[in-house]
Structure formats: C-alpha cells, structure tokens
Amino acid sequence: MSYSTLVTSLIDGIYTITINRPEKLNALNSIVLSELEHAINEIYSNPLIKSAIITGSGSKAFVAGADISEFSDLTKAEAIKLSKRGQDIFFKIENSGKPIIAAVNGFALGGGCELAMACHFRIASENARFGQPEVNLGIVPGYGGTQRLTKLIGKGRAIELLISGIMIDANTALQYGLVNYVVQEESLMNKAISILSVINSKAPIAISECIRSVNAVEDHSTNGYTIENNAFGESFDTADKKEGALAFIEKRMPKFIGK
Numbered sequence: 001m002s003y004s005t006l007v008t009s010l011i012d013g014i015y016t017i018t019i020n021r022p023e024k025l026n027a028l029n030s031i032v033l034s035e036l037e038h039a040i041n042e043i044y045s046n047p048l049i050k051s052a053i054i055t056g057s058g059s060k061a062f063v064a065g066a067d068i069s070e071f072s073d074l075t076k077a078e079a080i081k082l083s084k085r086g087q088d089i090f091f092k093i094e095n096s097g098k099p100i101i102a103a104v105n106g107f108a109l110g111g112g113c114e115l116a117m118a119c120h121f122r123i124a125s126e127n128a129r130f131g132q133p134e135v136n137l138g139i140v141p142g143y144g145g146t147q148r149l150t151k152l153i154g155k156g157r158a159i160e161l162l163i164s165g166i167m168i169d170a171n172t173a174l175q176y177g178l179v180n181y182v183v184q185e186e187s188l189m190n191k192a193i194s195i196l197s198v199i200n201s202k203a204p205i206a207i208s209e210c211i212r213s214v215n216a217v218e219d220h221s222t223n224g225y226t227i228e229n230n231a232f233g234e235s236f237d238t239a240d241k242k243e244g245a246l247a248f249i250e251k252r253m254p255k256f257i258g259k
Contacts, residue, residue, distance in 0.1 A: 001038065001042075003020075003035045003038075003039070004031060004035070005019065005020055005021055005029075005031050005032045005035050006018065006019060006020055006032070006035045006036065006039055007020045007057070008039060008042075010046075010048060010049060012197070012200070013048065013049065013050035013051065013200050014049075014050065014051055014052065014053065014193060014196050014197070014200070015039075015042070015043055015046075015049040015051070015052040015053075016052070016053045016055065016189075017036070017039050017052060017053065017054045017055070018055050018056065018057050019032060019036070019054070019055070019056045019057065019062075019063055020057045021057070022056075022057045022058035022060070022061075024064075024067065025060055025061035025063075025064030025065075025106075025107060026056040026057060026058070026061050026062065026063045026064060026112070027063065027064055027065055027066060027067040027068075027111075027112075028063055028065070028066045028067060028086075028111045028112070028115070029066070029067035029070050030070060032067075033085065033086060033089055036089060037089045037092070040089065040092045040093055040096070040100075041092075043096055043098055043100065044092075044096065044097075044098075047258075049098060050098060050196075050199075050200040050204065051098050051099045051100070051101075051196040051199055051200055052096075052098065052099070052100045052101075053100075053101055053102075053103050053189070053192045053193070053196070054093075054100060054101075054102050054103070054115065054116075054119060055102070055103040055104070055105065055188075055189070055192075056104075056105060056106065056112075058105075058106070059105060059106060059127070059185060060106045060107065061105070061106040061107040061108075061112070062102070062103075062104040062105055062106055062107065062108040062112050062115075062116060062128070063107075063108060063109075063111060063112025063115055063116075064106075064107040064108075064109050064110075064112055065107075065109045065110030065111050065112055065133075066110055066111040068137070079142070082142065083142035083143065086111065086114070086142060086143035086144075087142075087143055087144050090114060090115065090118035090143055090144050091118075091144075093115075093118040093119060094118045094119075094120075094215065095211075095212075095215060096120075096211070097204075097207070097208030097211060097212065098204075098207070098208070099120050099196065099199055099207065099211065100119045100120055101119050101120060101121055101122065101123060101192055101195070101196065102115070102116040102119040102121075102122045102123070103123050103125075103188050103189055103191075103192045104116050104122055104123065104124045104125065104128045104130075104170075104179070104188075105124075105125045105127065105128060105185060105188055106125070106127055106128060106129065107128075107129050107167075108128060108129065108130050108131075109129070109130070109131045109132070109133055109167070110131075110132060110133060110134055110141065110145075111142075111143050113130050113131060113132055113145060113149075114132075114141060114143040114144055114145040114148065115143070116130070117144070117145070117148040117149060117152060117178075118143075118144065118148065120211065121179075121180045122173075122178065122179040122180060123179060123180060123181045123182075123183065123188060123191055123192050123195075124170040124173060124174070124179040124181070124182050124183075124188075125170065125182070125183060125184065125185040125187075125188045126170055126182060126183070126184055126185060127170070127185055128169070128170040128173065128179075128182070129167045129168070129169060129170070130167065130168050130170075130173050130178060131161065131165065131166060131167035131168065132145045132146075132149065132161055132162050132165070133165040133166075133167070134162075134165070135162070135163060135164075135165045136165045140162075141162070145162070146158070146162060149161065149162065149178075151218055152176075152177060152178055153176040153177055153178055157176055170182045201253070201256070202256065203235075203238070203240035203241070203244060203254075203256040203258070204240070204256065204258035205234075205235060205238050205240060205258060205259070206235050206238075206240065206241075209234065209235060238259060239257060239259045240254075240256045240257065240258065240259065243255060243256060243257075244256070
C-alpha cells in the first residue's frame, strides 16, 4: 500500500516505517494515525516481516508532537475519543509479538515521545530531545504518556518532566533508562538494523512470548509469573525449541522457522 504520510520498506525481514511530514516536524495528525495503524496491522499480518523500526524523516524531528491545529477546538467528548484512538494504536505497537524499536532522531515531544515509548525499546541519536510539554498547552498527555513514562523512568522523574514540560537530551534519556543507546546521527539506522538482525536470527515464537511475558509485569489484571510459566511450557512444544537444542549439541547456528 502507498501512503501519503509514511514511507515504508521491507529489507531482510526488517520493516521500516518512516513518518514523512518533515515540513511539520513529522507531527501526528489524523491521517498519520490512520496510516500508522494500517502499517502496524501489516506487521501483525505479513509473515515476511520479522521486526520493525519506526523513525521520522529528516534530521530535526522523530515526531515533534501532535498536530495542534486538529484538536485546538475539540469538545471534552471529542478529546476523549481522540485520546482513546491514539492509545489503541499505541497498544498495538506495545503488544506486537514482533519487536518494534524506535530510532529517534531530533525532537520526540508529546505524541512523539509517547509513540517512541510504545515501542519495545529506543535508540537515540545525539541530537535527540525528549519531553511531554502538554502542560504548556493546559492539557495532559493523551496517548499513554503518563503511564509509560512512569514505568520507564520512575515516578519522581516522570512527574517532574510531566508537570514542568521540560525537555531532556539524549544522554539524560540514556541515564534515566528511557533509551537503550545513544549514537551519532549518521549511525542511527545502522545501529537499529544491526540489533534487529541479531534478534531476527532467534526463534520467533520465543521472541513473541518474551515480549508478552514482560508486558504482563505491568498488567495488574494478570499474573505475569503465570503467563511466563505457561509461555515457557509452550516453547518446549515447538519445532524451534527442538532445532535450537539440536544446533547447540551439533555446535552450529540454528535455523528457526517460527513453528
């Protein structure tokens, strides 16, 4: 499918989604959200996709926030509906059984920071800046920012960033645990691809179950240990487990098939 606000590519099992509105600093509007949802559904349904990267076009911004012009006059009911729409799309990212990482270049603010946090982990270029500046507009984050920021960096730091609206740089984000790596801007995509190339060589079912088990840690409606326990047992009933054990014994690289 061709998109008006996204550029996508699939190379060696890695699906790259680039938000392509550089003139608007890749701000999220209704079209971007709809197209992003379609692209995420493609990750779920396309067996050729093993993992994905979400990034932004240009060097200035990953996503500089939501498109303010679209929601400045929303009613309370309309705002709640918009928030739920964004949350639902970002839940799909977070709960994908295939790893999705954010390659953050430039500004990741508001909805952009929330999008990055919905990914399974983040890599930042040295010029990356993170923040939830919604209080400057008299509102709060609506796409899961209050929840994920707290889980990732802790309550005290999250509240400080949320109620001050300040930005932090890439190295501070690394210190806080918001990102896994900080690299030079020109190395950002290569770093993301190199990590996913390693991950793509592992057993797809085991990867999916690891993600599901980790996500369960934060889901108070389920018992994460029980989910992990069941997932561990399920993995022993797969062809990939048998292949992994045999390859270990035979001292060779395993050839996983996702079954």
